[in-house]
Amino acid sequence: MFQKVTLDHKVFIKPRLFSKNDYNAIVTALSEIYGNKVVPELGLCVSIDRLLKVGDRIVPQSGDGSYEVAVTFSAYFFCPFIGEIIEGNISGMTSESVKVSLGFFDDISVPKSLLPGNTVFDEVEQVFVWNVDEDIQFRIETGLKVWIRVKEIKFKSAATSDDSTEPVMSIRASMDESGLGAPSWWLEGEDQAEAEEDDVEDGEEESDE
Structure with missing residues (x-):
């Protein structure tokens, strides 16, 4: 990294x-x-x-x-390498993508197409929900700690105008593989409940800082 x-x-x-x-x-x-x-x-x-x-x-x-x-x-x-798995916290989202922050670097996005399969955007609560099956759903919300895989690193072109809102460096990442996303998704029972709580608390603490 x-x-x-x-x-x-x-x-x-x-x-x-x-x-x-x-x-x-x-x-x-x-x-x-x-x-x-x-x-x-x-x-x-x-x-x-x-x-x-x-x-x-x-x-x-x-x-x-x-x-x-x-x-x-x-x-x-x-400057992480392509394919590297890094840990960050969700800092926001739209219906098209999830934003991830590392604390010192914020221009990371996970497009909807690279979220887990069967993930839908809840327009009312403005969060993504991963429908694992009929009985299990996971919310993808602000503050959640996640593991993501780097798919692309883009640097702003020198030909781009200075007043462009395009970031100088941005990363496109994925969460659509087994083991990616919130660590709590891959645990079971009480361990999962405790991990979900820790994931969100960790994210809120880092955001406050």
Whole structure:
């Protein structure tokens, strides 16, 4: 789900960072550039790991005291592989799809076609219901903890206008296989009831945070 990547970058160190030592000043500047940002084909940068190489300072004729330095560094990116199973919580839904959040990344959707078979949308309660058989139904509701399989990762095209509502990075996932969806679906009896309660409570706690 996370990968360590090595990158090169020319970073400007502003006077406001001069109170830090060189290493920390550069890491801070890199974090401001990459932290919680999506880099196409790499994913969402979650942290700067460490500096691997630092070049000589170059002082431009800006007059403000800033300097430029070329660095090689490693950073961790969130970008799950196709087919990977990840855990998240349902954050919302429409009649066409379910939205899933990981807490630090929200642009994950499970289209209706990739929900379990015999799943229908309840227009009154605005939730999906999986009709396992005549006697067993499971509600797919906001806050529910679920396991999903990554089917597609899409990065916003550079040709797309800046004012587009399309997310820079989005994931399409599925819940239509045995073992996917809420963990409580695959338990029985009292264990199932307890797990269903825990699934929703866990999701509500994470949403509050």
